[in-house]
Amino acid sequence: RKEVEQDPGPFNVPEGATVAFNCTYSNSASQSFFWYRQDCRKEPKLLMSVYSSGNEDGRFTAQLNRASQYISLLIRDSKLSDSATYLCVVDYGGYQKVTFGTGTKLQVIP
Amino acid sequence: DAGVTQSPTHLIKTRGQQVTLRCSPKSGHDTVSWYQQALGQGPQFIFQYYEEEERQRGNFPDRFSGHQFPNYSSELNVNALLLGDSALYLCASSYRAYEQYFGPGTRLTVT
Numbered sequence: 001r002k003e004v005e006q007d008p009g010p011f012n013v014p015e016g017a018t019v020a021f022n023c024t025y026s027n028s029a030s031q032s033f034f035w036y037r038q039d040c041r042k043e044p045k046l047l048m049s050v051y052s053s054g055n056e057d058g059r060f061t062a063q064l065n066r067a068s069q070y071i072s073l074l075i076r077d078s079k080l081s082d083s084a085t086y087l088c089v090v091d092y093g094g095y096q097k098v099t100f101g102t103g104t105k106l107q108v109i110p
Numbered sequence: 111d112a113g114v115t116q117s118p119t120h121l122i123k124t125r126g127q128q129v130t131l132r133c134s135p136k137s138g139h140d141t142v143s144w145y146q147q148a149l150g151q152g153p154q155f156i157f158q159y160y161e162e163e164e165r166q167r168g169n170f171p172d173r174f175s176g177h178q179f180p181n182y183s184s185e186l187n188v189n190a191l192l193l194g195d196s197a198l199y200l201c202a203s204s205y206r207a208y209e210q211y212f213g214p215g216t217r218l219t220v221t
Contacts, residue, residue, distance in 0.1 A: 004152075034209065043200055043212035044153065087152055098143070098210070100152035 001026055004090050006101035014109055017078050021104045023088030024070045032091035033064055033071045037084045038103065044087055047073075078108045112137065114203050114213035122219045123191050131186040131216045135203030141165075142184040143210060144176060145200040153200055159184050160206075188218075196220045 006023045013019045025033075033050035048055065050062040050071050061074040075082055088101035115134045123129050135142050141160045145153035155168035159178035178184045182203075188195055196219050202210035 043214050046209050046211065049209060098155055100145075100154070102150075102152045 002101075003027060003099045004088055004101040006086075006088050007104045009103075010105040010107055012107045012109055013078055015078055015080060017108075018074065018076045019078055019106065020075075021073045021086055021088075021106075022070055023072070023090075023101055024068075025088075025090045025099075026069070027090070027092055028066075028069060030069075030090045030092055033062075034089040034091070035060075035062055035071075035073050036087040036089055036100075038087055039084050044100075047086070075106075078106075080108050080110065082106060083108045114139075114201060114211055116199075116201050116213040116216050118216060119214070120217045120219075122221060124221055125191055125193060127191050128187065128189045129191060129218060131188075131199050131201075131218070132183065133186070133201030133203075133213055134183045135201075136211050139203035139205050139211070140182050141204045141206060142178060142182065143202045143204075144184070144186045145202065146170070146195075147198040147200055147215070149197075156186070191220045193220050 004025050035047040036044040037047045038044040048057050048062050050064045054063040059076045063072045085103040085105045087103045091098045114136050117132045143158040144156040147153040156170050157167040158165050162178045173189045175187045198215045198217050200215045201213045204210045
């Protein structure tokens with residue numbers, strides 16, 4: 001089993017739709033969680049950290065379920081500019097021994 | 111405020127050669143991590159440097175080595191290059207264990 005697994009995608013959604021991605025992790029000792037966004041042939045950019053209580057940033061909502069060992073990202077009112085690959089990142093603690101998922105590709109279509 | 115910078119942008123090497131990639135962290139950051147990203151895959155953690163020491167290491171052979179300088183900049187060295195080393199090499203910096211910010215990467219092609 002992979003340490004971090006994501007929905008394979010691609011997700012093709014119309015503008016204005018709501019889309020959700022899930023990410024599961026295998027190490028219950030994981031301490032920190034993040035979502036990154038990566039555009040084609042560009043570097044990953046931090047989208048948001050994921051807190052135990054869940055957090056929201058505009059149209060984006062991230063949630064953590066430690067009991068089931070998954071995190072989720074919800075995007076509301078999708079924009080064309082949201083088209084990218086979304087990477088789930090899990091930090092196993094101690095100076096960031098981080099593991100990236102393989103990413104989920106989102107394509108928002110007009 | 112300059113973000114994370116990497117050099118060179120692109121590089122072409124031959125099997126068996128050695129390569130050095132460079133990274134300057136974002137201002138105020140003291141920790142540098144290196145990642146390898148193959149096409150269609152997520153970044154794979156190579157190692158991390160803090161206070162000029164390697165603090166964490168992923169599942170990469172000893173051919174991959176690094177260094178961090180007193181000004182927090184870092185180098186990644188790869189010896190005896192293999193075709194499979196062709197990838198995008200990303201550097202990420204952070205302050206201690208907080209969020210990482212990535213540089214634009216160096217695209218290495220081994221022929």
